[in-house]
Amino acid sequence: xxxxxxxxxxxxxxxxSSIALMSxxxxxxxxxxxxxxxxxxxxxxxxxxxISSNPVDATANDIxxxxxxxxxxxxxxxxxxxxxxxxxxxxxYSTNGGSSWTIDTxxxxxxxTSSPR
Numbered sequence: 001x002x003x004x005x006x007x008x009x010x011x012x013x014x015x016x017s018s019i020a021l022m023s024x025x026x027x028x029x030x031x032x033x034x035x036x037x038x039x040x041x042x043x044x045x046x047x048x049x050x051i052s053s054n055p056v057d058a059t060a061n062d063i064x065x066x067x068x069x070x071x072x073x074x075x076x077x078x079x080x081x082x083x084x085x086x087x088x089x090x091x092x093y094s095t096n097g098g099s100s101w102t103i104d105t106x107x108x109x110x111x112x113t114s115s116p117r
Contacts, residue, residue: 011091017071020077030056030069030079040064041081042099056092056101060085 016032029044033053041056043062059061062084070078077094083105091104 010072016065016067018079020069020071020074022071028069028071028077028080030064030067032067032081033062036060039084041067041079041092043069043077043079044073045098055099056098057081057083058101063090066115074102 015034017029018031019027019029021027027046031042031044031053033040033042039062040058044051044053053081058080060083063081063086065082065084066078067081072078074095075097077098079092081090081092081115082088083090088105092101093104094101
């Protein structure tokens with residue numbers, strides 16, 4: 001079976017998209033959304049055939065480009081992305097399906113975090 005989701009997007013929405021599937025095949029898509037002069041990291045959630053987009057990190061004017069998402073075996077969500085304003089690689093994780101996020105800016109030179117998740 002093929003299921004197609006479609007959403008009418010405004011210009012600037014859905015850039016740098018990355019997709020990951022939960023164990024029940026629910027798709028999660030991280031993306032970069034530009035509105036005016038501001039770019040933000042968002043997570044698209046799928047429920048009952050509808051798509052909703054929720055902010056993950058809105059701490060700077062240009063944050064979220066180059067996004068990459070993964071789902072851990074325990075179901076937690078993990079996103080790596082670029083903070084262009086701050087010139088940093090950042091990492092966000094959620095243990096509740098994307099309802100809330102922890103932003104980790106303590107990436108070391110090898111690209112890992114100061115503590116495993």
